[in-house]
Amino acid sequence: MDALMTENVAEKIMAAIRDVQKNMTKLNIMVMGKTGAGKSTLINNVFSRNLAQTGIGKPVTQSIRKYEIEDFPLAIYDTPGLELGGENAIDELLKESKEVLSKGAMRGISESIHCIWYCVSTPSHRFEEAEVEFIKKFLDEANEFCVPVIIVLTQSYSKKDAKALMSEIEKENLNVVQIVPVLAQDVDIDEEYVIKAYGLDTLIDIVNNVIPEALRNTLAAVQKASLKMKLRKANAIVATAAAAAAATGAIPIPFTDAAVLVPEQIGMIASITAVFGIPIEKATVTAILSATIGTVGTTVMGKTVVSSLLKMIPGVGSIAGGVISASVAAALTAALGEAYIAIMMMVSKGEMSVSELDTAEGKAKISQIFMSKLGLKRNAKGKPVEEEEE
Numbered sequence: 424m425d426a427l428m429t430e431n432v433a434e435k436i437m438a439a440i441r442d443v444q445k446n447m448t449k450l451n452i453m454v455m456g457k458t459g460a461g462k463s464t465l466i467n468n469v470f471s472r473n474l475a476q477t478g479i480g481k482p483v484t485q486s487i488r489k490y491e492i493e494d495f496p497l498a499i500y501d502t503p504g505l506e507l508g509g510e511n512a513i514d515e516l517l518k519e520s521k522e523v524l525s526k527g528a529m530r531g532i533s534e535s536i537h538c539i540w541y542c543v544s545t546p547s548h549r550f551e552e553a554e555v556e557f558i559k560k561f562l563d564e565a566n567e568f569c570v571p572v573i574i575v576l577t578q579s580y581s582k583k584d585a586k587a588l589m590s591e592i593e594k595e596n597l598n599v600v601q602i603v604p605v606l607a608q609d610v611d612i613d614e615e616y617v618i619k620a621y622g623l624d625t626l627i628d629i630v631n632n633v634i635p636e637a638l639r640n641t642l643a644a645v646q647k648a649s650l651k652m653k654l655r656k657a658n659a660i661v662a663t664a665a666a667a668a669a670a671t672g673a674i675p676i677p678f679t680d681a682a683v684l685v686p687e688q689i690g691m692i693a694s695i696t697a698v699f700g701i702p703i704e705k706a707t708v709t710a711i712l713s714a715t716i717g718t719v720g721t722t723v724m725g726k727t728v729v730s731s732l733l734k735m736i737p738g739v740g741s742i743a744g745g746v747i748s749a750s751v752a753a754a755l756t757a758a759l760g761e762a763y764i765a766i767m768m769m770v771s772k773g774e775m776s777v778s779e780l781d782t783a784e785g786k787a788k789i790s791q792i793f794m795s796k797l798g799l800k801r802n803a804k805g806k807p808v809e810e811e812e813e
């Protein structure tokens with residue numbers, strides 16, 4: 424394969440990755456709750472970048488701060504050190520939160536608050552009078568601006584206590600989406616027992632259901648609590664790209680060269696990269712290209728797979744000349760996408776590091792994954808067909 428052309432395609436993919444990331448609509452989440460409730464711990468364990476570490480945030484009002492990172496499509500509004508002592512403090516906070524909600528609502532989808540997490544700590548055991556009073560008024564505001572509120576029961580290492588607190592809160596009949604118990608971070612007791620974190624994936628699924636469709640890609644990308652959600656998104660991206668490749672059907676042969684990647688495939692790789700949020704360099708992209716598309720024509724298995732794919736097309740018996748059919752374009756695109764997802768999953772699970780992808784072992788592994796995906800029986804849209812359905 425032409426190394427220079429592969430470089431060129433890798434460059435295009437890098438540009439597409441930057442583009443996808445830059446064009447994601449920003450997700451804005453407001454996290455409320457008293458000091459010590461576990462807001463910062465929650466934020467740091469849900470999102471893939473440590474927002475709290477980037478500084479003290481920008482004060483938007485007296486008690487509300489906004490945290491964001493350049494080129495990362497997420498903003499968190501937090502109420503650090505919040506005390507709900509006395510009527511004045513409550514009225515002041517209500518006024519400030521209304522200000523933030525209404526300003527956002529006026530400025531459109533990328534500036535409005537999309538979801539509010541109201542944190543109550545389970546070990547505190549009760550929903551205090553002042554807090555009940557505050558949250559009722561606060562929910563009226565959130566309602567006015569159509570912002571969904573989720574009550575997060577933080578530090579719920581005792582599921583029994585969480586259940587008790589949940590039924591106490593349920594008695595108030597609050598207008599919230601759901602009450603979810605979570606433990607954002609493992610609890611280590613005397614270095615002898617560990618209570619495992621849980622519930623963050625459930626929280627993320629609930630958020631996904633209540634935010635506008637336009638923000639779901641962003642949520643999948645910025646969170647780290649649900650790898651399943653990333654996988655679901657990535658699979659959808661591959662299905663769309665394979666269908667688009669089938670529709671154009673115009674991948675020239677021989678496609679033994681990464682240089683012939685079509686825009687659908689470049690966009691697919693870029694979108695999957697954004698969903699997983701793994702920092703990828705050009706050298707890694709080049710390695711992946713040469714280990715996937717680049718191996719099709721050069722390995723015995725690749726040749727066998729491709730010639731059997733080509734036999735499916737009436738009138739095209741060989742790899743020489745012309746344009747490949749819709750189903751081959753779909754199959755090739757899907758196999759490339761699925762292999763890329765499998766690699767991203769391995770990296771996300773810590774089974775392989777990004778730098779390892781670039782090594783001889785890494786490339787061999789990638790080739791093997793790609794070839795096994797390419798060997799799957801597929802329908803005309805590139806979707807794998809189960810053997811028993813044949």
Ligand SMILES: Nc1nc2c(ncn2[C@@H]2O[C@H](COP(=O)(O)OP(=O)(O)OP(=O)(O)O)[C@@H](O)[C@H]2O)c(=O)[nH]1
Pocket residue numbers: 456457458459460461462463464465502503504505577578579605606607608609610611
């Ligand atoms: N192990 C464990 N500790 C937690 C968890 N949530 C909170 N904590 C601990 O509880 C304390 C308070 O948590 P923070 O996340 O700082 O609380 P906060 O709501 O951000 O507090 P302020 O910033 O003061 O408003 C910290 O010592 C955390 O380590 C959790 O899920 N697991």
Ligand SMILES: [Mg+2]
Pocket residue numbers: 462463464503504
């Ligand atoms: Mg905090």
